[in-house]
């Protein structure tokens with residue numbers, strides 16, 4: 001039996017893709033191995049969002065190439081493969097196959113290939129007829145039962161927006177929403193206690209099918225009728241309607257992941273995005289009035305071309321005033337093919353580093369303060385593993401955790417009292 005070793009980089013959407021590839025490889029008779037040196041097939045599901053992520057992908061590929069056994073094959077898939085294709089294959093002779101989304105991970109006739117019918121695009125060569133014809137629809141592939149009490153469910157692929165700094169639409173394509181039936185079938189397959197709905201632009205779910213906001217709300221309601229917890233990630237602020245806020249609060253997981261990116265009106269416009277700090281503060285206040293237990297996450301880009309000291313001061317004031325629970329700050333990354341790549345007024349990297357440090361210091365204080373306020377309070381938690389759990393305030397993998405008694409069973413819920421806090425993490429018993 002051929003064995004595969006799969007490494008996943010990047011975002012939760014990539015994790016979902018990997019789980020689907022696992023389902024496909026298992027169905028094709030492959031067996032997983034944690035040891036890359038004993039694998040017949042090495043697969044890297046890459047990220048290409050920004051420079052740092054691309055470097056991590058390249059380093060991972062080269063690392064696996066070093067541990068590749070004689071006769072084994074190294075396959076690169078995911079965003080780096082989709083974005084750079086043949087160029088990547090030419091640059092990395094160590095790689096045996098660069099497979100874009102939906103392309104087989106093993107060439108027909110290869111000793112590894114159990115399925116003679118497979119179509120594949122091998123190194124550097126694409127079918128003469130333009131973009132590759134996917135061998136399978138990655139977005140709707142079946143998934144194995146979740147191995148964790150929670151699972152991401154990707155409800156759409158691609159994005160129809162054109163944020164100035166973002167290259168994702170150029171390689172993930174325009175938004176393609178799945179059918180509600182396919183999503184609910186996957187939710188049932190996963191048998192998880194918590195479902196985390198993800199997409200590049202989640203709140204726009206269904207818009208490409210011409211139904212818009214009327215789609216995401218009933219979807220959230222339908223999923224939350226099936227599972228104990230439904231959480232949403234990647235909400236574009238202009239789509240945070242009253243209907244969606246109500247639907248999120250009704251799931252029992254009032255968690256709002258708002259990708260704001262900046263707050264200064266001229267800079268947000270220069271990013272080709274909607275909104276400003278005043279609007280965002282009003283929306284957050286609306287939600288808190290509706291649900292005082294609501295938790296918020298956001299992320300911001302620092303050093304976007306043209307960012308002034310005043311823009312930065314506005315963001316500092318916003319972070320202080322908004323008091324969100326969790327926040328990520330990222331240095332602007334100049335991405336070829338994006339609108340911003342040709343803009344003037346690049347910000348000096350040392351100034352970017354200074355601004356990042358200032359923002360992170362404020363946010364760390366806010367996050368720790370909000371955690372301290374929970375000491376003595378009762379929280380309902382989902383136990384993820386023996387000893388660790390999360391309440392509605394913590395999304396998996398990106399927020400803090402709650403340390404709980406080891407005897408609580410993974411997958412169970414418990415109501416505990418918070419006994420301590422340490423930075424982003426809590427203790428409860």
Ligand code: SF4
Nearest residue numbers: 159161163166168200
């Ligand atoms: S919403 Fe903007 S940042 Fe997000 S994937 Fe789409 S273009 Fe990129």
